[in-house]
Amino acid sequence: MCDMSDGRSAERIGRPRSERARVAVLQAVDDMLVEQGYAALTMKGIAERAGVGRQTVYRWWNNKAEILMEASLHDAEDELIAPPRGSSAAELVSFLELVERFLTVSPAGLAYRSLLGEAQNDPEVARLVGERDPLGESAAVVLDRLRDSLPGVPDGRTAAAELVGPVLYRVLVQPGAPATGLIARHVEHLLGIWSGPES
């Protein structure tokens, strides 16, 4: 997020940044998200929970949004890997169920939703989300894997939007309602489109 970024940068002088502090912050954010929710996520609170100075947090990330993005990105990659199944249908259903679970119970998913929320109000956050969208990226991975057996899957972000859009919409608008029925029917429809000879 912040500068210094990708290791290297040759020899830095002075005391090196504490990786320990960095992961403590990310862990604290994860914990607090599930325990108290985003509304109770204070910079001061994060720092205290992580046993870290406030300034240190600002040294690594410029915004609360950047912390959330990092917390979300890192775990999303792991949590949104759909296990291989026998059929495309089962694989898509599994993935969307992962997505739903991710968005409703996983710290990373809660972070993603808060991030998406903040992006609607803060253009800086919007830019961040626009560039690195863990949900869309995971969907792209799954679709790439299925492209052989589903010749109709379009390229780029369109297919990803068509896949996860309805589930995301349901979770954003009705976080409490289960999306299982929606997922089943939605996958059925998508298969009807993508597997056929058309398009």
Next chain:
Amino acid sequence: MCDMSDGRSAERIGRPRSERARVAVLQAVDDMLVEQGYAALTMKGIAERAGVGRQTVYRWWNNKAEILMEASLHDAEDELIAPPRGSSAAELVSFLELVERFLTVSPAGLAYRSLLGEAQNDPEVARLVGERDPLGESAAVVLDRLRDSLPGVPDGRTAAAELVGPVLYRVLVQPGAPATGLIARHVEHLLGIWSGPES
């Protein structure tokens, strides 16, 4: 939103509430949303812009979210009425283009997005959005109108989610990118599903 709601409640004594103040607040919110964005939307700022006391705002609505909801609901009904077209395809495309324009330029749409964002962090707002979702309601209206010519359209919120979900997702994640291509392909797919004998 607040009590007193729908006129009624017979005869109240004392000075009646100023309808003038109420619409001034809604107008101020609309203006400030397009001029400065949600981040600069302060209760104090709204009151001052509307030439209204702060307490008066809280008399009509309990939260900033309730104001946004009212500002969004009222205009959304007008702005999301798809004009009748010759074909179902054209009608759906028109509707989704309306949706995209609503979400990106209309004050009511910006309010809706901010509201949806806030709902991810504040359960009270989430309840509000879950009960009255202008986007889903408009989609339901359109789908009802087309149900005769599209026998495959499922009932309830599933179809609405499938219709608007991808477009909303695109706008939420990439507000700047045009969704025209996505809309065209998406409608084409939906028609393939809904018009056929299957499902």
Next chain:
Amino acid sequence: MCDMSDGRSAERIGRPRSERARVAVLQAVDDMLVEQGYAALTMKGIAERAGVGRQTVYRWWNNKAEILMEASLHDAEDELIAPPRGSSAAELVSFLELVERFLTVSPAGLAYRSLLGEAQNDPEVARLVGERDPLGESAAVVLDRLRDSLPGVPDGRTAAAELVGPVLYRVLVQPGAPATGLIARHVEHLLGIWSGPES
């Protein structure tokens, strides 16, 4: 200190400022000065001790220095009134003993010393102290009263400086050391100067 100053100013609109909050702050400052000393005097601490919002403190006074000045000025007038004595010598000795006690034990006096200290670093505070110096003003009052029996007392701030300067210097440099001997000898000297026909 702050604007609003001298009452009147005709009809103000809005909720009037809470005199209760104002005196609570001044009382809190007095208490904390004797209990913990100036170093522990935090704006946040003052506000909490006074049961008052932080912004309220800033509404009444712009600086910590302005609070101290007000706390000092108000009490200094009362605490530095030398009781009438039979002789000029006794009256001056009484006054200087009051000054010493004021500077070492009274909250107002501790505030004055901290203020004087801050004035050496902050030009804004220096201006404040230069305009309203409770110590000098009290000395001037005493000297005015004695001018009849001491024809040699010069006008203006010179006499006041000559009277209180040595005692203040002693207290500033050696707060712990008693100044009684210094006071006795100093008054004796001053009388030798001021009572004579010279000057």
Next chain:
Amino acid sequence: MCDMSDGRSAERIGRPRSERARVAVLQAVDDMLVEQGYAALTMKGIAERAGVGRQTVYRWWNNKAEILMEASLHDAEDELIAPPRGSSAAELVSFLELVERFLTVSPAGLAYRSLLGEAQNDPEVARLVGERDPLGESAAVVLDRLRDSLPGVPDGRTAAAELVGPVLYRVLVQPGAPATGLIARHVEHLLGIWSGPES
């Protein structure tokens, strides 16, 4: 100030401390005091200006006060040596004028005033100032020299307080106002006291 103090302690091992760093710090403090004033005197700022590590500063001195004390003490001895004059009066006037100039323009004098200010809030600094007071020591030197021709000069710190107290008071309270008139009259009075047969 810090340990190691007076050279000695025989043979230390490891890299010897850099005297160059020490004087660079003192020079930086002097410069910054006249350029920006005490308020802008930061430990980090001093170190950077001196081209020195922060830890190095703390190795030589424990507090900012100790640096100021050293900066003040060293130069005060030179700057407060009253040149020999024909008369006691002229010598005292010269000395007090030096004092005034010292306190208002000299870096060492500004440091002394800031130190005196800090001493009112911090007992540790108060102890420091109480033990080594450059102003009082210089006054004692002058008075010792004049004791032969002024038989009435009392011993100890009383005379010093009586001599410099009024001038210091004037400078502390009204740094901008010239003290020339005060000095002339004050010396005249002191001579009336000290030269006479009385006391």
Next chain:
DNA sequence: CTCTAACCGAGACGGTACGTCACGTCTTGAG
């Protein structure tokens, strides 16, 4: 035509989070 009650504007109130700054300590690699 008053009385009364709820409204209106304005703005101060007690809280709390923000991002910055300075402190004094700790941790690098180099000398």
Next chain:
DNA sequence: CTCAAGACGTGACGTACCGTCTCGGTTAGAG
């Protein structure tokens, strides 16, 4: 063991916004 550099934990700073309260003044229906 010291040096320059700079990150570390701590905590105060002044600002902004929240939602409530308290003013004087306004506007209706009830007596």
